Amino acid sequence: MTMPPYSENPEDSRPYFKRLKELSSLIYRENIPAVSMIELSMGMSGDFEVAVEEGATLVRVGTAISGQETDCGIFLHIPFEP
Secondary structure (H helix, E strand, O other): EEEEOOHHHHHHHHHHHHHHHHHHHHHHOOOOOOOOOOOOOOOOOOOOOHHHHHOOOEEEHHHHHHHHOHHHHHHEEEEOOO
């Protein structure tokens, strides 16, 4: 899971998402027992498109759906692709 620094520009989140995907792929290739690394939780309403482009499998999009900030997020699951 990653949460980059807040920015009005979703593209500012891309380097953080890209690096987490790289780390996830590296760990996945190591084939460590009991470590799967098949989920990448990254992205929220303001930057979820960029997160999905960079490999997110879970995104929190509560505000995008409800139109207001909420304490309970709505998570969308995207299938994993190594």
